[in-house]
Amino acid sequence: MKIIIVGCGKVGATLAEHLNQEGHDITIIDRHWEKLKYLSERIDVMGVEGNGASITTQREAGVQGADILIATTNSDELNLLCCLIAKKAGNCQTIARIRDPEYYNEMRYIRDELNLSLVINPEQAAAAEIARIIKFPSAMKVDTFARGRAELIKLNIPEGSQLDGLRLFDMESKLHCKVLICTVERGEELLIPHGDFALQAGDIVSFIAPHSVALAFFKAGGANISNSVRSIMLIGGGKMSYYVAKKLEETKISVKIIEQDFEKCQTLSEMLPHAVIINGDGTDKQLLDEEGIGVVDAVGNFTGIDEENILLSLYEKEMSKAKLLTKINRITFEEVIAGLDIGSIINPNSITSDNIVRFVRALNNSRGSNVETLYKIAQGRAEALEFRVRNESKVVGRPLMELKLKPNVIIACITKGNKVVIPNGQSVIEKDDLVVVVSVERGLNDLEDILA
C-alpha cells in the first residue's frame, strides 16, 4: 500500500521502518530537511520537505494515490488538519496521533465528524497496557487476542519458582493447568520449545492462555510469581501518570502520584479526586522512603527523563519487591536496558507504532490477506498473528496432527465462538474460528502460509 507519514519524529521514524519492512511504499513529510535526509539514507523511503497540512506538499507526496495518511507531528491540531485535508484531497484512510487529554475525551465526536479511521494516543495506549500488566504483576508484557478472551503473556522465570527446571510435558500433572509456551528467550537465543524442553530460571517465556487459565498458572507457579497489586506509586505527574491513574480509578488499587511542580499537582488533584497527590521531588530518597516505597506493590517511573527513570527503577529494585514499570522514550539501547532486569519497559512510541502497524495489517486484511491482530515477540524476532478463518482453506476440517507445518511455526490457540481452546493434535480448525499462530518467520499473510 502507499502510505504517507507526516512528521519524522520518533514515532514517525519507527513507523516508517516497520511499515517499510512489511513491504509498503512510504513517503514521509517533514519540515526539516536534515531529518528527512538522515531517515531516507537509513531506510528505503522517500522524503518530501514541507508543511504536512499544506495541500501542495501533500500533492507532492502523492496524496491522490495514497491509501493511508498517518499524522504524527508534535501538535494535535496540526495532525487533525493534516488528516482533514488528506481526506478531502485524496480520500484515503487517515490516522492521527492525539495526546491532549482535553481532545482525547471528546475523541469519539472528533473521529466521527472528521472521518478519521484511527485515533491513537500514545500515553493512553501505554496506560491500557500498564493496566493489563498490573493484573499479572509478574508478567513483563501482556497483550490480548480474540477480542480480549485470550492473553499473550511474557514472563521472566524467577529463581526458586516451581517453573524452574520444569519439563513442558510435566506441566499439566505438576501444576494442574495447561498453557502453551510459544517462545523461550534464553540469553541471546530465541527458541520454540518442544515437549521435553526444560525451563530454567532466567528464561523469558511467552505463552498464550485464556484469562482464567493464566491466573491459575500464575497461582500454581509459586508464591513469588503470583501476587496482586493493591497500591501503586507513580513518580512524575505527566500525561502517562494521569492516564494510568484514570484507568485504575474504577479498581480498588490505591494510587499515589509524586510530582515536583505544584501547579501540576493542583490540576492532577482536580482531575483525579481519588488519587493521593504528593508535591515533591521523585528522586529524593527520603521522600520516597517516607511515602512508603518499600511497601507499595507496584511503582511506575514515568518522569520525562529516561535516565532518571532507569536509575529510579534500579534503586527501587534494591529497596522493595514492588512490580516495576519503567517508561523509556528512546529505544536505541533496547538490548542494554533489557539486560538490566528492571521489570516492564513501557515505550509509548513503540506501542503507538505497533498499534498502527496492526491497523494497517488489518486494513490489508480486507484486501485478501487474513491477519486480524499481530504482536511482536522478543524485540520483533518472532510474531504472534491472529487469523480469522474465512473460507475453505487447506487447513480447515483436518486434525492438526495431519497438517504438515513449517518448522518454527506453532498453532498456539483456537477460539471457537466464545470458547478459547489450547489446541492438541486432535483439534480441528473450522470456518469462522480465530487462530493464533506464533512464528519466527516474517511475512505470513494467510493461514495457509503456515503449511510447509
Next chain:
Amino acid sequence: MNRRMVAFFVGSVLRIEAVLMILPLVVSFIYGEDEWIYIAAAAVISFLVGYLLSFKKPKNVSFYTREGIMAVALSWIFMSVFGAIPMWHAVSHIGFTDALFETISGFTTTGASILTEVESLPKGLLFWRSFTHWVGGMGVLVFMLAILPEASGENIYLMRAESPGPSVGKLVPRVKSTAKILYLIYIGITLSEMIALMVAGMPMYDAVVITFGTVGTGGFAVTNNGCAAYTALQQGIITFFMIVCGANFNVYFLVVARKFKAAFTSEEVLSYLSIYAAATLCVAINARNMFTGFGEALHHSFFNVASVMTTTGFSTTDFNTWPVFSRMMLLLCMFIGGCAGSTAGGIKVSRIVIGFKTIRKELQHLVHPRSVKILKFEGKPIEHSVLRGINVYFLTYILIFAVSILLVSLDGKDFTTTVTAVIATFNNIGPGLDMVGPMGNYSQFSAFAKYVLMFDMLAGRLELFPMLLIFMPMTFRRQK
C-alpha cells in the same frame, strides 16, 4: 570499510556484465565471425571471477556511504578491465592499454577512440563496443538495483554515487521501483529510436548500434567518418534523440505520471533547451560560409551542437575546420553538458544555473550588504549543503582539469590537442579539436597519457569524488 560487502557488489556487477555479453556473442554468431570465442571467453572469465567474489552474501552487511562509493568506483574499474578482454585479443594490433582505453571510453559514454579504422572490425566486437555505451549510460549498478530481489535502504548510496547531478532524489518511495522506472523509460527511448531509424531507411545493424551510441550519449560510430554517411532525415532523428537523452529523465517520469505542468516548467530542462537553441543559432550564423546555404549550416549546427552539448560526440562534418568562434562555442557547450539525471556528462546545466544564481546573489550582496536572499531552483530553496557541494565540485573539477593537462602535456603534443583531449575525455564527449578532432583519434598518445585520460573519463562519469576516494587510504581502513 566493509571490504567483503564491496567485493560482493563488484562480483554481482561482473556477473551481470557476463550475462550482458551474451548479446554481442549472439550478434557474432549471426554474422558467422570467428571472434565469438574471445567474447565467450571474456563472459566466462568475468562470470567466474564475479561468482568467486559474490557466491555468498557476507555476514556483516553494514553498508554506508563509504561502501557505496567504493563499490561504484571499483565496479566501474573491474567492469572495464573484463570488458576489454574481447578487443584486446580480437584486434591484432592493439595492446591491453588501448583495449582498456576503448572500453572505459565506451562505459563512460565518452566515445573517444584509439582505432584509426573501424569498418573492417568484426561486427560482434563493434556491437559490444557500442553496447557498453548503452550499459554505462544509465549505469550498471542502477540496473542491478532494478533486478536485485530486495533492495535495502542503504542502496540509495549506490544510486547516488552512480547517477549524474548535484542532488539525486527518488521518483517513487522505493529505490528498486525508481531504478525500474528509469530503465523502463530508457528502454522505451531506445526502442523508439531504433524503430525511427529503421523506418527512415537505415540498415538494422547500423540503426541498433547508432541507437546505443545516441541514447547512452556515447558516440562510437561504425563507419570511419562518423555519421556523415547517413541521410539528412536520419541525422535529424539522431539529433532529436541526443537532445532527448541529454534532458533530465525525471521529466519523462512526470509526463508518464501525467504531471504535465511540473514537467513542462522544469527550470533545468528549459535552461538546457535555451542554451542549446542559442548556441545552435550562433554557430549556424558564424559558420554559414562553410556550407552551400543557411539551411544546411543550420542542419549541421543542430547536429554538432547537440552532439557536443549532450556529450555524445557524433559528427556529420569535420567541425575542426569551422571558424574559431564556432569552435569556441562548441568547446563551451562541452563544459556545460546535459542535465542532471540524464545519460549525458559535462558539468551539468543545473550546476551552471545554480552557479550563475550564486554569482548574482553575491553581486547583490555587494550593493546591499545586509540583504538576505534565499536561492531557489525548480521553485524550491537550495539547501546550503547542496550549494557547498556545487562549489567544491567546481574547485575539484578545475584541479583535476589542470593536473590532467599538465600530465598529458608531457607527451609534447600541440596546445589545442592537449587541452581539448582532456576536455573531451573529462566531460565524456569524445572528439576534441586538431589531432583529436572528429576525424582524428587518440592513438598517438603515450600509454601514460592514455591512463591519465582514462582516469579523467571515469572521474567525469562518476562525478569526480568516487575516483578521488580510491586514492585516500582512509577509505579502505577497516572500521571494526
